[in-house]
Amino acid sequence: MTNATGDGARGGGPLVVVCLRVTDLRPEVDPLTGVVTRSAHGAGLSAADEAALERALAIARAWSGRVLAVAAGSPIVEGPLRAAAALGAAVLRVAWPPHDEADGHGAAPGAASAVNAASAVDPEPFGPRAAYLADLAGDTRALAEVLVDAIRTVGEPTLVLCGDLSPDRGTGALPAQLAHALGAAQALGLVSLTPTDDGWLLAERRLDGGRRERLRVPTPAVCSAEAAGLRLRRAALPALLAAGDAPVPAARPTRPAVGAVEVVDVRAYRPRARVVPPPAGATPRDRLLALTGALVAHDPPTIIGPTDAGQAADALVAYLVRNGYLTA
Amino acid sequence: MADEQAPYAGPGTSPGTAVGDRPADVDVIVVGAGPAGAAAALAAARAGASVVLLERGPFPGSKNVYGGVIYGRILDAVLPNWWEEVPVERWVVRRSTMVLTETQALTVDFRTQTWAGPPYNGMTAYRADFDSWLAGKATAAGARLVTSTVATGLLRDAAGRVVGVRTDRTDGELRARVVIAADGVNSFLAKESGLLPKADPKHHTLGVKEVLSLPREVIDERFGLRGQEGLDIEMLGNTRGIPGGGFLYTNSDTVSIGAVLALPGLAAAKVRPEEIIADLKAHPAIAPYLRGATVKEYAAHLIPEGGYDHMPALATDGLLIAGDAAGMTLAAGIWLEGVNFAIGSGLVAGRVAAEAAAAGDASKKRLARYRDELEKQFVLADHKRLRGAPEIILSERIQRRYPGLVADLVESLFTVTNPEPKPGALALLRRAAKRNGVSLRELARDGLRIGKVFR
Ligand SMILES: Cc1cc2nc3c(=O)[nH]c(=O)nc-3n(C[C@H](O)[C@H](O)[C@H](O)COP(=O)(O)OP(=O)(O)OC[C@H]3O[C@@H](n4cnc5c(N)ncnc54)[C@H](O)[C@@H]3O)c2cc1C
Numbered sequence: 001m002t003n004a005t006g007d008g009a010r011g012g013g014p015l016v017v018v019c020l021r022v023t024d025l026r027p028e029v030d031p032l033t034g035v036v037t038r039s040a041h042g043a044g045l046s047a048a049d050e051a052a053l054e055r056a057l058a059i060a061r062a063w064s065g066r067v068l069a070v071a072a073g074s075p076i077v078e079g080p081l082r083a084a085a086a087l088g089a090a091v092l093r094v095a096w097p098p099h100d101e102a103d104g105h106g107a108a109p110g111a112a113s114a115v116n117a118a119s120a121v122d123p124e125p126f127g128p129r130a131a132y133l134a135d136l137a138g139d140t141r142a143l144a145e146v147l148v149d150a151i152r153t154v155g156e157p158t159l160v161l162c163g164d165l166s167p168d169r170g171t172g173a174l175p176a177q178l179a180h181a182l183g184a185a186q187a188l189g190l191v192s193l194t195p196t197d198d199g200w201l202l203a204e205r206r207l208d209g210g211r212r213e214r215l216r217v218p219t220p221a222v223c224s225a226e227a228a229g230l231r232l233r234r235a236a237l238p239a240l241l242a243a244g245d246a247p248v249p250a251a252r253p254t255r256p257a258v259g260a261v262e263v264v265d266v267r268a269y270r271p272r273a274r275v276v277p278p279p280a281g282a283t284p285r286d287r288l289l290a291l292t293g294a295l296v297a298h299d300p301p302t303i304i305g306p307t308d309a310g311q312a313a314d315a316l317v318a319y320l321v322r323n324g325y326l327t328a
Numbered sequence: 329m330a331d332e333q334a335p336y337a338g339p340g341t342s343p344g345t346a347v348g349d350r351p352a353d354v355d356v357i358v359v360g361a362g363p364a365g366a367a368a369a370l371a372a373a374r375a376g377a378s379v380v381l382l383e384r385g386p387f388p389g390s391k392n393v394y395g396g397v398i399y400g401r402i403l404d405a406v407l408p409n410w411w412e413e414v415p416v417e418r419w420v421v422r423r424s425t426m427v428l429t430e431t432q433a434l435t436v437d438f439r440t441q442t443w444a445g446p447p448y449n450g451m452t453a454y455r456a457d458f459d460s461w462l463a464g465k466a467t468a469a470g471a472r473l474v475t476s477t478v479a480t481g482l483l484r485d486a487a488g489r490v491v492g493v494r495t496d497r498t499d500g501e502l503r504a505r506v507v508i509a510a511d512g513v514n515s516f517l518a519k520e521s522g523l524l525p526k527a528d529p530k531h532h533t534l535g536v537k538e539v540l541s542l543p544r545e546v547i548d549e550r551f552g553l554r555g556q557e558g559l560d561i562e563m564l565g566n567t568r569g570i571p572g573g574g575f576l577y578t579n580s581d582t583v584s585i586g587a588v589l590a591l592p593g594l595a596a597a598k599v600r601p602e603e604i605i606a607d608l609k610a611h612p613a614i615a616p617y618l619r620g621a622t623v624k625e626y627a628a629h630l631i632p633e634g635g636y637d638h639m640p641a642l643a644t645d646g647l648l649i650a651g652d653a654a655g656m657t658l659a660a661g662i663w664l665e666g667v668n669f670a671i672g673s674g675l676v677a678g679r680v681a682a683e684a685a686a687a688g689d690a691s692k693k694r695l696a697r698y699r700d701e702l703e704k705q706f707v708l709a710d711h712k713r714l715r716g717a718p719e720i721i722l723s724e725r726i727q728r729r730y731p732g733l734v735a736d737l738v739e740s741l742f743t744v745t746n747p748e749p750k751p752g753a754l755a756l757l758r759r760a761a762k763r764n765g766v767s768l769r770e771l772a773r774d775g776l777r778i779g780k781v782f783r
Binding site: 041044234235236237238240241244245305306307308309 | 380386387390456460472473474477495497498499500501502542543546619620621622
């Protein structure tokens with residue numbers, strides 16, 4: 001595993017880590033098949049992750065500490081990491097999910113980088129599709145452990161920050177797993193986080209009824225927060241140019257990518273059984289026929305598209321009226 | 329870079345020779361990573377210059393709008409066998425020119441399989457893909473692309489020479505030996521330099537377009553296409569009398585439909601541009617192609633259409649302008665070509681800038697080579713030859729009367745009027761001309777004018 005580079009790595013003081021999830025923020029979903037296509041152009045950080053980076057920079061400054069930005073993923077994560085480096089963070093990519101990157105997937109720097117963001121069109125910029133989906137379906141424990149291993153090559157973190165939810169996995173569970181792996185305190189789903197003079201953190205979290213709870217969080221801690229109440233800084237031009245050329249070190253996980261929960265099978269959603277009254281009919285055969293609708297003349301299926309939404313809605317309503325589900 | 333006395337002095341390296349008051353950070357700054365800027369950065373980097381390519385969008389092509397057809401042969405100068413990797417949607421094998429009235433359509437439809445194989449002719453492509461690809465070639469050649477950064481002004485030395493740009497970032501001044509403004513139509517940098525006069529609406533059109541989703545198979549079936557074959561339709565008429573025209577291009581699983589409208593006509597008609605697109609979509613000759621399509625994207629952008637006679641000076645001390653920033657779109661009726669002209673001008677600008685930087689002479693006199701070279705190439709040669717086209721194409725008769733005349737003439741030719749005998753063609757022409765308010769003398773005069781412009 002290579003050491004992280006960047007301005008922030010050089011300073012001393014407490015280590016504030018921010019974990020960034022790079023994903024396609026505008027994936028295309030085929031309305032017919034549901035197939036999701038991710039492109040490098042949409043690659044970037046969610047608003048919450050951007051806010052986490054800003055918080056990390058602000059808290060590190062208050063503590064006279066240093067910032068390490070870590071992102072797990074294919075080389076496409078280098079774009080946002082370079083942007084973080086231009087803001088003064090040390091950066092580290094964790095090659096994830098573990099697969100052979102020699103196939104060139106995602107090899108182009110990410111679109112969200114402010115320097116050298118151009119890329120040829122890569123059909124799988126986030127790595128092989130199957131590996132990406134399997135990773136999303138799995139739990140985050142293995143990833144958390146790998147991230148902690150990578151972070152510890154740089155130092156023992158005083159604070160690890162995350163956005164509240166990643167746009168693609170969306171469970172918000174990773175920070176909890178990180179806290180477990182680090183043996184640190186955790187405060188998740190926050191709306192604000194401020195360092196206090198005595199080395200603690202003051203956090204606020206939403207409660208029902210528009211109220212908020214205030215927490216005093218000890219360190220080391222893992223905190224996740226929403227994108228609220230912050231103004232993001234922009235990198236200076238010289239820093240941006242310098243970061244654009246710098247290589248992004250990559251850590252290759254040594255542990256197998258197996259989490260606590262292993263997904264062995266994916267099944268269709270099965271709602272709870274409902275009791276249905278028996279069909280009318282004197283004989284079992286009649287009842288079976290009534291139940292299945294066999295030997296009854298049906299309207300053949302009608303193909304009504306492609307058509308515009310209005311016409312499609314009219315056709316559906318007409319069908320429902322015709323079959324007695326709606327009154328005209 | 330080539331000049332040993334003026335070594336590359338990018339940020340983070342040793343300071344270089346002074347340009348004006350302070351050292352230059354790089355040899356060449358290119359503003360705008362559209363086709364002109366990417367090509368300029370590529371050519372300059374290949375010529376050995378240190379280059380920074382500034383783009384205001386988050387990635388090249390993110391903000392760029394066009395109709396949809398790129399004529400790719402200019403890419404021969406970028407990459408051999410470029411067609412093997414360019415991000416293409418479809419290769420145009422069919423070109424239709426339609427003359428429309430509200431209820432009629434006359435189509436000249438041309439198809440050739442020659443355009444279905446290398447080196448191809450036109451291709452439909454998305455600008456987000458194409459511009460990123462071209463900018464990728466520039467960065468591969470050594471240019472540094474800086475995105476999400478707006479060039480907000482020019483830096484000048486005490487003598488008034490352009491020596492760099494100001495950006496919207498902290499410490500955002502960047503100095504160079506030569507700046508290339510490739511920031512598109514209505515270029516603020518070209519205006520600030522004094523090269524480009526205040527935009528004259530007469531010499532600009534507004535391009536508007538919608539991208540509509542349709543399944544790939546439906547597009548193939550409706551437009552008679554297979555595999556990666558594509559169709560390009562140009563339309564004249566049915567724009568409520570506003571000078572301009574319409575277009576329809578096929579992508580893999582979308583169709584771009586839009587209009588290019590003269591600004592004064594649009595303002596006078598008090599019509600919103602999307603209403604013109606709605607008219608085109610509803611036309612009986614177009615609507616069946618688009619049945620069931622859903623709108624995916626809507627965009628609008630200015631197009632410089634002044635042509636050769638209204639092109640600005642292309643260079644001043646320390647600055648070159650390329651592509652739409654210099655008004656280089658060729659809009660001549662059946663031709664609407666901007667991207668290839670942008671790339672053509674960018675390639676020359678990049679090379680001339682790199683040579684000037686290497687020679688340590690970025691004076692206006694030295695940079696005049698840029699125009700000289702463009703005159704020898706298609707970029708200014710085509711513009712010069714077709715200099716009269718914009719005026720005639722946007723003229724009242726061509727736009728408002730001839731579509732009706734042609735459609736009426738053809739309709740009367742094909743209408744069987746039994747038991748009346750067939751009238752002679754000349755009589756029909758006279759009748760159609762009269763109905764549309766055109767005298768035969770005007771017709772002959774315009775025929776001659778058109779012949780002269782397009783000879
Ligand atoms: C509706 C429409 C249809 C068209 N159809 C076609 C067609 O089918 N075929 C064809 O060949 N041409 C067509 N064109 C013309 C074509 O789009 C242009 O000629 C071409 O894009 C010009 O390229 P360019 O690089 O000069 O400028 P642009 O493509 O406009 O690129 C300029 C770049 O500069 C960036 N920029 C601008 N200002 C700044 C700044 N201050 N700082 C940093 N970056 C900046 C922009 O974000 C952009 O990326 C069409 C145009 C329109 C509007």
